[in-house]
Amino acid sequence: MTDIASIPPDIAALSFEDALAELERIVRQLEEGRGKLDEAISSYERGTALKRHCEAKLREAQAKVDRITVSADGGIGTEPARLD
Structure with a gap:
């Protein structure tokens, strides 16, 4: 399970959609090799936190729709809940 305390507050405040959009932007930048090494490392670390945040949001959503x-x-x- 993800430790919520390990996610920076600015990322924790993001919606799933906003976090995913930023993560996609970071991945594109890293794939293109833009920026300096230090910037790439910082971007990678932020991307990791964004990924953890998105995963936590998805788990929360799944728990809301699971049926006991x-x-x-x-x-x-x-x-899984039947949504049909």
Whole structure:
């Protein structure tokens, strides 16, 4: 599980969509090899934090749509919600 405290506050405040857009921009820059080495390292570190933030947001969304189930033997679990 992601440690929320390890995500910088400015990233934690971003919506999933904004974080993903910034992550995509960073990936493009790194792939193109633009910038100096120090900038690339900083961008990579920020990209890693953005990725963790996006993953946490997706887990939160999944938890909201998962359905709690009870099996015949009384076991409790979850299953993906049917959205149709």
